[in-house]
Amino acid sequence: MLNNLKFLVGLCFLVLGVSTSVKGQQLIKIEPQLGDMTLVVREALEKVNQKDVKLVFSEGTYVFKPDYARQQYSYITNHGNGLKNIIFLMEDFDSVVIEGNGAEFIFQGQVAPFQFKNCKKIRVKDLTLDWDIPFLFQGEVVAIDSVQGWRDIKPFSDGYSWEVKNDQLHFPNIHGFSFNELGSTLAFDPDLKRVSHGAWDVNSNPRWVEKRSNGILRFHEFLKHYPPIGAILNSKGEKEKNRYAPAFQVVQSNDVLFDDIVIHHALGMGFLFERTQDITIKQSGIYVRKGSDRVVSTIADATHFANCKGDILIEDCTFMHMLDDGTNVHGTYVEVDRILNDKTVRVALKHFEQMGFQFADKGDVLWFIQKPNPTRTLENEVVTLVQINDRYIDITFKNKLPTNLAAGDILENKTWNPTFIMRGCTIKDHRARNIVLKTPQKILIENNNFSSMMSSIFFRGETFYWFESGAVEDVLIRNNNFEYCAYSGMEHAVLKISPRLGKDFDATETYDRNIRFKDNTIQTFDNRIIWADRVDGLTISGNTIKQVPSATRIYPMAPMMHFINCTNVEVTENSYEGPNTNFIQNDNQSQKTLIFKGNKGFKYK
CATH class of the missing domain: 2.160.20 (Pectate Lyase C-like)
Structure with a gap:
């Protein structure tokens, strides 16, 4: 044969x-x-x-x-x-x-x-x-009872594959593979084919699934956030398999x-x-x-x-x-597990989807980032690497390690960081952010059309969960069109800068720097436009902001611009039209060096 x-x-x-x-x-x-x-x-x-x-x-x-x-x-x-x-x-x-x-x-x-x-x-x-x-389950929400904890779904069948077995839904039933739970689930607008206004991510695992008349499936499950009737509910299976x-x-x-x-x-x-x-x-x-x-x-x-x-x-x-x-676009943080000698350190990859990732190689230069200070300080060249397994790596350096290096400090690869340009693109009608950026090299975002469920442009180096490095140092965002942004149930902004470091790092030290947001057009329904935490050097200039009643405001009390632990922020020559009267919210640190001038339609008290 x-x-x-x-x-x-x-x-x-x-x-x-x-x-x-x-x-x-x-x-x-x-x-x-x-x-x-x-x-x-x-x-x-x-x-x-x-x-x-x-x-x-x-x-x-x-x-x-x-x-x-x-x-x-x-x-x-x-x-x-x-x-x-x-x-x-x-x-x-x-x-x-x-x-x-x-x-x-x-x-x-x-x-x-x-x-x-x-x-x-x-x-x-x-x-x-x-x-x-597709490896997805999809259906229309036809009824909900939040008191008894169920939702009725009319599933899509033509071009999809699923079955109810032992009172649970299994999909996609292809070549012997199925998800055992709905997992990550999100509501979509059936006409616009985008995430429903104000939707929340749901991790769905029903107590049981009941077959009803007319092909309806009843999912018995109490939810914190129920989808609207008429929405298309889409599920992609459990987290570690999808x-x-x-x-x-x-x-x-x-x-x-x-x-x-x-x-x-x-x-x-x-x-x-x-x-x-x-x-x-x-x-x-x-x-x-x-x-x-x-x-x-x-x-x-x-x-x-x-x-x-x-x-x-x-x-x-x-x-x-x-x-x-x-x-x-990001690098990778590894965490110091133990010091082996004065030139060798054992580090760990931290997120379960980073296992086996090649963090560095001989000749790469690495930054040492030592808690509580989140800034890049000393650097050293890799001489040899020994891969212990898919999580742990022993790294030997050309020069001696910092004498005060300790378990829990992090390393970042300086050599492997790119410049990044995005121009002439359209990104919309999807879950999450349009762009997430974490490279210290030059970044240029120009002449694009953006619409986002969450923040449109997002800066977040973090050692909390994903361990994705790192701080940006040279960013220009200009001549872009932002329309209908930040419509998730969770609070976001058109431009959000929000480092998320571990509890042992100083939450008041600046992290990102030199970000220019210039000559952009923003037309959206809600209040938040800029939300910045721990930035040194943020220029917001020449932007046209129009708040339109295209959808219900989700966070009507939020400020238009919000600065936390920032220095050297400039808000100049921008124009605003809309109902918001909460324009700028500062803490004491941000207020000390804020420059505000030449703006029309809004003011800073």
Whole structure:
């Protein structure tokens, strides 16, 4: 049987895949065919014997199933580690080129579509990715009884997969995998396909699920926040199982370009980059397919960059309907576990989705951040690393450790931090923030259109939960349009700067610095525009702010601008139109150096 299978695979490759060599580059041409294309691609890649490869797909639809995928244990930051079914595994190439020519890739079940590892140049162009059945449960809220603790849901069935078994809902029931609880659950506006106004994240685990007449399911569960009747309720499963893999994972690679890529669904993030240098994503999109009844595209962030360096550019892209941020750019904090000798320290990765992450390598320069002071102080060069396991690392330095270094202090990688530019993009109609930024290198955000459930632009280095570093030092946010922002039930702002460090760090010391918010247009319903904590150097200048009655204010008593433990804040030449009379709230520290002048429509007492 196995020999027959190999013969059929070889025959299929001869028919569908043509491999030639042109000037040292191995060229593979693949045509679409009905049925699973996984073996065709696998066979083609296993025949590659050169360091430069180019895959050219003809226009058409290609289906990929997990049955014959490459299996490899994978560490994937901000996802679940484990044995993954990988369709395109691209490792150790000098160059990889994938030309899609408008091809559409449809994936089934738990698969990791693309993994690029240790590649020197990557080019991927003109592809669309989707799943035949999403790893989501979705239904319309038709009735609620908060006293008895139940909600009635009319589930979506066409194009979805679920079953009620032993009085519990299981989904997606694909290739033997199901979530055992609803897990992260959120209400969406059925007409606008965005998170419902004032919605809260809910972790749902019903006591039991009851089948009712007319296909209705009754979920018996007391909730703190019930969804509105008529909303679309969407669930993505329990926390530690609902991020299988991103659509594209790029690790330890250089010179990366994604051009004209559209992702309609993924079992994690859209694009994930780890310890990768010089990245461009342009003219690409993440959103549900036009005409689809789905309200969610990717399970997590559209784009995510962990310990990258060089230049990152995201240009002319559209990100919508994700269940997390539009982009997150950050480093990683590790915590000192113990001092081994005067040059060697054992550190720990702290978050469960960071296990196995490569924090540093020989030659990297690390910052020491010693409690209670959260600022970067001494630095030292790594000489050797010993990976004890997926959590602990022994690091030996060129010079002696600080004499007062102690358990609980944190280290940050200075070498691996990128510059970041986002321009000409639209990010809206999704859960969480538009942009989360944590790099000390130059940041430019210009000429974008933003609408956010939570804060639109968010700065939060933190050692509390995610252990994502770090403080920003050079940020320019200009000529952007913000419309309908911060409509989550939890309080947010258009621009929020909010470090979250452990209890042993001084909560009054400045953390982020040199942020300029200039010449932007803000049109939103609620009060909060700027909310800044522990910033040294914040310029808010030339912005046009209009508060409109497009939705009910959620926090009508909040100030328009709120400064806590800040220094050198300038609010100049801005204009405001709207009903708010609570303009600026300061503490004593922020008030000492605040400059307020030339503003129209609001005042500072």
